[in-house]
Amino acid sequence: MLQRLQLGNGRLRADVVPQAGGGLGRLDWLGGASPQPLLRPLATDTQEVPLPSQLACFPLVPWSNRMAPFGFAFDDRRHVPAPNRAGEPCPIHGDGWQQAWEVMSHTPDSALLRLKRHAASPFSYDAALRYALEGDALVVELEVRNAGKYALPFGLGLHPWLPDPQGARLQARASQVWLAGADKLPSMRGPLPPDWNFVDPARLPEHGVDNVFHGWDGTAHIIWPARGVGLSIEANMDYFILYAPPGRDFFCFEPVDHPINAHNLPGYPGLSILAPGASLRRRVVFRAVCCEALAAGLVAAICCGKRAAAALQCRDYLPQIGGRLSVYPHRQRHGAGSSPGAQGPGLCGPGRHFTGARPVPARARQEAGAAGRVGPRRRLAQRRP
Numbered sequence: 001m002l003q004r005l006q007l008g009n010g011r012l013r014a015d016v017v018p019q020a021g022g023g024l025g026r027l028d029w030l031g032g033a034s035p036q037p038l039l040r041p042l043a044t045d046t047q048e049v050p051l052p053s054q055l056a057c058f059p060l061v062p063w064s065n066r067m068a069p070f071g072f073a074f075d076d077r078r079h080v081p082a083p084n085r086a087g088e089p090c091p092i093h094g095d096g097w098q099q100a101w102e103v104m105s106h107t108p109d110s111a112l113l114r115l116k117r118h119a120a121s122p123f124s125y126d127a128a129l130r131y132a133l134e135g136d137a138l139v140v141e142l143e144v145r146n147a148g149k150y151a152l153p154f155g156l157g158l159h160p161w162l163p164d165p166q167g168a169r170l171q172a173r174a175s176q177v178w179l180a181g182a183d184k185l186p187s188m189r190g191p192l193p194p195d196w197n198f199v200d201p202a203r204l205p206e207h208g209v210d211n212v213f214h215g216w217d218g219t220a221h222i223i224w225p226a227r228g229v230g231l232s233i234e235a236n237m238d239y240f241i242l243y244a245p246p247g248r249d250f251f252c253f254e255p256v257d258h259p260i261n262a263h264n265l266p267g268y269p270g271l272s273i274l275a276p277g278a279s280l281r282r283r284v285v286f287r288a289v290c291c292e293a294l295a296a297g298l299v300a301a302i303c304c305g306k307r308a309a310a311a312l313q314c315r316d317y318l319p320q321i322g323g324r325l326s327v328y329p330h331r332q333r334h335g336a337g338s339s340p341g342a343q344g345p346g347l348c349g350p351g352r353h354f355t356g357a358r359p360v361p362a363r364a365r366q367e368a369g370a371a372g373r374v375g376p377r378r379r380l381a382q383r384r385p
Contacts, residue, residue: 001047002017002019002020002046002047002048002049002050003017003018003019003103004016004017004025005017005018005103005106005111007108007109007110007111007131007133008030008108008109008133009108009109009133009135010030011029011030011031011133011135011136011288012027012028012029012030012133012136012137012138012288013026013027013028013030013035014026014027014028014131014133014138015042015056016111016113016131017042017049017050017055018100018101018102018103018113019049019100019101020049020050020051020052020055020058020100021052021055021058021059021096021097021098021099021101022058022059022096022099022101022113022115022129023052023055023056023057023058023059023097024039024055024056024057024058024131025041025042025046025055025056026039026041026042026056027039027056027057027138027286028041029136029229029288029290031136031288031290032228032229032290036227036229037056037163038162038229038231038286038288039056039057039160039161039162039163039286040056040161040162040163040249040250041056042054042055042056049100052097052098052159053161055161056160056161057140057158057159057160057161058097058158058159059096059097059127059129059142059156059157059158059159060093060094060096060097060155060156060157060158060159060254060256061094061096061097061115061125061127061142061144061156062094062095062096062123062125062127062144062154062155062156063093063094063123063154063155063258063262063263063271064093064094064155064156064157064241064254064256064257064258064260065092065093065157065212065241065254065256065260065261066088066090066091066092066184066185066260066261067081067090067091067092067261067263067264068090068185068261068263068264069083069089069090069091071091071122071263072153072263072264074151074152074153074263074268075150075151077150079122079152080122081095081121081122081123084098089183090183090184090185093159094123095117095120095123096115096117096127097159099115099117101113101114101115101129102114102115102116104128109132109133109134110130110131110132110133111130111131112128112129112130112131112347113128113129113130114126114127114128114129114348115127115128115129116147117147118147122148122152123146123148123152123154124146124147124148124149125144125145125146125147125148125154126144126145126147126348127142127143127144127145127348128141128142128143128347128348129141129142129143129347130347136287136288136289137285137286137287137288138285138286138287139283139284139285140158140283140284140285140286141281141282141283141347142156142158142281142282142283142284143279143280143281143282143347143348144156144274144279144280144281144348145274145277145278145279145280145348146274146275146276146277146278146279147276147277148276149276150276151273151274151275151276152273152274153262153263153268153271153272153273153274154271154272154273154274154280155256155257155258155262155270155271155272156256156257156280156282157237157241157254157255157256157257157258157282158235158254158255158256158284159252159254160233160252160253160254160286161250161251161252162222162231162250162251162252162253163224163249163250164224164227164249165204165244165248165249165250165251166204167224167225167226167227168203168204168222168223168224168251169201169202169203169222169223169224169225170198170201170202170203170204170220170221170222170242170253171198171199171200171201171202171220171221171222172198172213172216172219172220172221172240172253173198173199173215173216173217173219174192174198174213174214174215174216174217174240175192175214175215176189176190176191176192176213176214176215177189177190177191177192177193177196177211177212177213177214178211178212178213178214178259178260179211180210180211180260184210184260185260185261186212186259186260186261186265189214192213196209196211196213196242201221201223204242204244204251205244206246207246208244208245208246209242209243209244210241210242210243210244210245211241211242212239212240212241212256212259212260213239213240213241213242214238214239214259215238216237216238216239216240216255218234218235218236218237218238218255219232219233219234220232220233220240220253220255221233221289222253223289228290229288229289229290230288230289230290231286231287231288231289232285232286232287232289233253233255233284233285233286233287234284234285234287235255235282235283235284235285236282236283237255237256237257237270237282237284238257238270239255239256239257239258239259239270240253240254240255240256241253241254241256241260242254255284256270257270257271257272257282258270258271279348281347
């Protein structure tokens with residue numbers, strides 16, 4: 001029998017599914033005339049443990065997306081995780097998404113889950129996952145602690161599945177994109193093609209996309225004009241993966257802290273080297289936005305990151321439905337209580353804690369060049385006392 005932990009606060013409803021990778025079964029906005037799904041929902045009549053690909057969202061731990069089939073080398077050791085999805089030669093998404101998580105606490109508006117993978121190889125770890133409804137936002141905190149004997153490069157992310165790709169408009173700033181070969185592993189980093197540039201709200205590429213975007217500013221906005229609802233995603237991460245296969249009824253916007261196959265890229269870009277006992281925490285905020293327009297055609301700031309008074313250029317993205325303009329304030333990227341280097345017990349319990357979310361200065365990004373180096377922050381966790 002499938003366990004669903006229901007969270008609600010009158011503005012949002014979320015279902016947490018601990019047995020299915022600790023993922024989400026749904027996230028609905030309740031502020032309109034009827035509930036509106038912000039993430040693609042799991043079927044309500046599902047009784048057995050679903051496949052992760054049927055969920056609304058699942059965690060990516062201890063790394064994101066594909067790793068080369070030959071594994072990776074670190075500190076003179078080669079580590080080769082086993083393939084973990086049928087028909088896929090690459091190990092993918094870590095293994096937290098394929099495990100049942102333990103429920104540590106559950107309140108009407110929050111849930112805390114835990115996962116112990118001490119016997120796993122090469123990544124031995126503890127993980128914690130906290131969901132909390134705060135007004136119009138779902139705050140997700142994912143933490144991992146190295147429970148092994150050796151330092152290793154860890155990474156985190158989330159894998160949301162969103163509805164109605166044909167009706168969606170996406171705005172997300174990035175500087176470059178990693179192009180992939182036939183094996184779906186990155187081959188080079190280059191400029192954004194015109195139809196992959198989402199600096200202003202735009203439709204998803206007609207012919208599909210499955211790539212990791214570099215230099216993300218940590219904020220994305222997705223609106224569905226026909227439904228009059230939108231979603232902002234705020235994360236303390238520098239990359240996102242956009243997966244929008246043509247002709248399907250979903251798309252994925254995945255906030256991640258490292259590119260695909262980062263374990264085999266020069267400098268391990270975005271990954272955090274965790275010494276034994278060290279932790280890494282990431283925070284993602286899913287914020288519902290009511291995209292009703294004023295009769296004059298003003299739209300919510302969610303459309304393009306501008307004040308409503310300057311947002312007339314976006315009027316074509318919303319129907320002239322009249323009513324009220326709702327603009328919810330943007331929060332700082334790291335959010336309260338999650339600034340880089342913050343001390344505290346963390347979700348995984350006492351020990352050295354590393355948020356790993358320090359922004360890289362623009363000059364450092366330029367100096368990193370095509371090699372994908374992101375500067376010294378990847379070894380901060382190892383050096384913490």
